[in-house]
Amino acid sequence: MGNRSDTISIDVAPVEIAQRRHAPLPENREVVFDVQDLGVRYGATTAVSGVDFDIYRNMITAVIGPSGCGKSTFIRCLNRMNDLVPGAQVDGKILYHGEDLYGSGVDPVEVRRRIGMVFQRPNPFPKSIYDNVAWGPRVLGMRKDLDERVERALRGAALWEEVKDRLKRSALSLSGGQQQRLCIARAIAIEPEVLLLDEPASALDPIATTSIEELMHGLKRDFTLVIVTHNMQQAARVADMTAFFSLEVGEGRRTGVLVEYDATEKIFTNPSDQRTEDYVTGRFG
Amino acid sequence: MVTGAGARLRAVYVACAMAAVPTTTPTTAPLRSGRRRIGDRVGDGALRTITALAALAVVVLLGAIVYKILHLAHSAWSTYGLHFVTAKTWDPVHKAFGALPFIYGTAISSLIALLISAPLAIGIALYLTELAPKGVRGVVGSLIEMLAAIPSVVLGLWGILVLGPFLANHLEPWLHRKLGFIGIFGAPEATGTGLFTAGLILTIMVVPIVASICRELFMQVPADLEEGALALGTTRWEMIRGVTLPATRSGIAAALILGLGRALGEAIAVTQVIGGGTRITNNVFGPGDTLASKIAASYQGAASSLEQSSLLYLGALLLIIGLVVNLVAQVIVRRFDPLREAR
Numbered sequence: 001m002g003n004r005s006d007t008i009s010i011d012v013a014p015v016e017i018a019q020r021r022h023a024p025l026p027e028n029r030e031v032v033f034d035v036q037d038l039g040v041r042y043g044a045t046t047a048v049s050g051v052d053f054d055i056y057r058n059m060i061t062a063v064i065g066p067s068g069c070g071k072s073t074f075i076r077c078l079n080r081m082n083d084l085v086p087g088a089q090v091d092g093k094i095l096y097h098g099e100d101l102y103g104s105g106v107d108p109v110e111v112r113r114r115i116g117m118v119f120q121r122p123n124p125f126p127k128s129i130y131d132n133v134a135w136g137p138r139v140l141g142m143r144k145d146l147d148e149r150v151e152r153a154l155r156g157a158a159l160w161e162e163v164k165d166r167l168k169r170s171a172l173s174l175s176g177g178q179q180q181r182l183c184i185a186r187a188i189a190i191e192p193e194v195l196l197l198d199e200p201a202s203a204l205d206p207i208a209t210t211s212i213e214e215l216m217h218g219l220k221r222d223f224t225l226v227i228v229t230h231n232m233q234q235a236a237r238v239a240d241m242t243a244f245f246s247l248e249v250g251e252g253r254r255t256g257v258l259v260e261y262d263a264t265e266k267i268f269t270n271p272s273d274q275r276t277e278d279y280v281t282g283r284f285g
Numbered sequence: 286m287v288t289g290a291g292a293r294l295r296a297v298y299v300a301c302a303m304a305a306v307p308t309t310t311p312t313t314a315p316l317r318s319g320r321r322r323i324g325d326r327v328g329d330g331a332l333r334t335i336t337a338l339a340a341l342a343v344v345v346l347l348g349a350i351v352y353k354i355l356h357l358a359h360s361a362w363s364t365y366g367l368h369f370v371t372a373k374t375w376d377p378v379h380k381a382f383g384a385l386p387f388i389y390g391t392a393i394s395s396l397i398a399l400l401i402s403a404p405l406a407i408g409i410a411l412y413l414t415e416l417a418p419k420g421v422r423g424v425v426g427s428l429i430e431m432l433a434a435i436p437s438v439v440l441g442l443w444g445i446l447v448l449g450p451f452l453a454n455h456l457e458p459w460l461h462r463k464l465g466f467i468g469i470f471g472a473p474e475a476t477g478t479g480l481f482t483a484g485l486i487l488t489i490m491v492v493p494i495v496a497s498i499c500r501e502l503f504m505q506v507p508a509d510l511e512e513g514a515l516a517l518g519t520t521r522w523e524m525i526r527g528v529t530l531p532a533t534r535s536g537i538a539a540a541l542i543l544g545l546g547r548a549l550g551e552a553i554a555v556t557q558v559i560g561g562g563t564r565i566t567n568n569v570f571g572p573g574d575t576l577a578s579k580i581a582a583s584y585q586g587a588a589s590s591l592e593q594s595s596l597l598y599l600g601a602l603l604l605i606i607g608l609v610v611n612l613v614a615q616v617i618v619r620r621f622d623p624l625r626e627a628r
Contacts, residue, residue: 079516081512081515081516084512084515086419109515109518109519109520110518111518112515112516112517112518113517113518114518116516116517116518117516119509119512119513119516121509123507123509123510123512123513124513125510125513125514125527125528125531125532126510126531126532127531135517135527136517136518136519139517139519139523139527140517140518140519183513186513186517187516187517190517190518192518
């Protein structure tokens with residue numbers, strides 16, 4: 001983890017440096033995911049192919065792109081949720097701290113224990129608010145100081161003040177935004193390293209969306225976040241790094257590909273790929 | 286939702302009517318009912334009458350059956366009153382009748398069926414919805430349903446010819462040897478007929494019912510919930526125990542109670558394998574009778590009108606038990622559904 005940004009000098013490859021000026025962050029960051037030539041097929045259909053980029057620690061990485069470009073498919077590879085889809089086949093490699101997530105002997109249950117996920121639709125369990133957060137730690141054997149753990153998780157998800165007096169009430173009595181924050185609390189209660197958020201605000205109203213976005217800024221300190229969103233403004237507001245996925249149409253097939261990956265500011269102000277520019281300026285998608 | 290849709294529909298009507306007023310187009314006419322064809326109106330009325338009659342027929346039939354049973358059981362009721370329920374003897378020769386041996390037999394055989402079929406049926410349903418490969422699901426699923434299609438009299442014959450002898454020669458002596466000290470596994474009957482055999486035959490009848498209802502229940506658990514559990518790094522079993530089963534527990538209870546209702550009311554197959562007996566014994570291998578099997582076995586040959594009336598009294602008790610069981614199942618489903626608020 002040497003501070004390599006200092007060693008870049010202006011007189012070498014000026015064009016490249018100019019592009020990097022807006023993105024000095026990644027240079028001194030630890031790589032959490034090293035995605036190498038990743039592809040996903042469902043039966044004969046290729047959903048995504050040739051995805052290749054690094055995801056850095058304690059940053060928010062957004063994955064944006066038009067519908068059907070394989071954003072969700074991609075993020076679900078990061079904690080092996082695609083294992084649950086019958087017929088899904090993953091090619092290429094995802095190195096998580098250097099270890100291949102799809103290598104032999106890797107236990108997907110252990111992977112998901114370290115890499116948590118929050119889904120598009122809030123999906124609290126039909127249990128009490130307390131039990132929603134406490135269930136994961138309980139099952140995983142983290143029973144010590146459970147009350148403190150639950151409180152910490154709920155505070156971390158900025159929900160504690162709203163629910164502290166009704167922890168025994170059903171989680172289904174909460175509003176949609178509260179339910180989603182409860183799902184975030186549930187995910188961070190087991191202290192994962194990474195939090196994957198698959199369009200976490202797309203089913204929420206603007207106020208609830210704002211609170212989720214503010215929450216993400218706070219969570220960055222303790223977790224590495226990857227968020228899939230179809231909402232470009234949301235990516236621009238919350239993400240440090242942004243990956244733009246698009247659809248490549250050929251031979252009657254549509255395959256999701258990674259077009260460009262860079263600092264968010266660069267993606268939105270000065271993208272290097274024409275397709276990215278078309279998308280972020282609203283000419284396409 | 287319904288009122289919202291109604292209001293919206295009304296608003297559309299009003300908008301149509303108002304739009305029609307200033308213009309001279311002839312669109313006002315269709316809003317008046319006079320324009321509807323006579324045939325349509327008659328058809329509507331006839332449909333309502335016929336369907337209402339069909340619904341009414343069910344109520345009348347239920348009432349008539351209940352009335353007739355109570356009426357015919359009246360002489361036994363006036364002879365024994367409620368004491369009939371707790372009387373232990375059934376002796377046609379001395380005209381002493383009591384229901385307790387049959388209530389006991391019904392309870393024990395149904396309990397055996399319930400205890401064995403509950404884990405079996407839930408296991409089958411979990412396997413078919415959560416664990417089995419796609420191809421297996423359909424095939425095994427249909428086979429389970431077909432188990433329910435075996436006529437009970439055929440199942441009873443199988444019980445006499447195959448299951449009974451097997452139990453008498455192998456399972457029952459073994460249980461008697463190993464677990465006889467508990468007291469309920471007494472000396473087996475040589476024929477293999479008895480409460481235990483009846484319980485097993487009932488199990489075969491109850492499993493398909495409970496399994497297919499549970500399968501529906503597990504399929505209704507939102508995939509979101511199960512993914513949410515797995516995303517926390519839990520195993521399939523932890524997910525099933527922590528999310529799937531709790532979310533469906535009221536439905537499972539109701540399914541078991543429905544299965545229980547089937548077991549309580551089954552007559553023919555039980556009559557064939559239960560051995561027939563009026564003694565209350567704690568040996569589950571011993572012979573006995575249930576309310577239903579006693580009625581099926583003895584009604585044709587009833588020696589006196591009091592015996593006949595007593596058999597109908599048994600029938601009335603069975604009816605009441607059946608209604609209560611059904612009611613309990615309905616209450617459980619309505620009151621204790623944890624997913625209810627999500628819907």
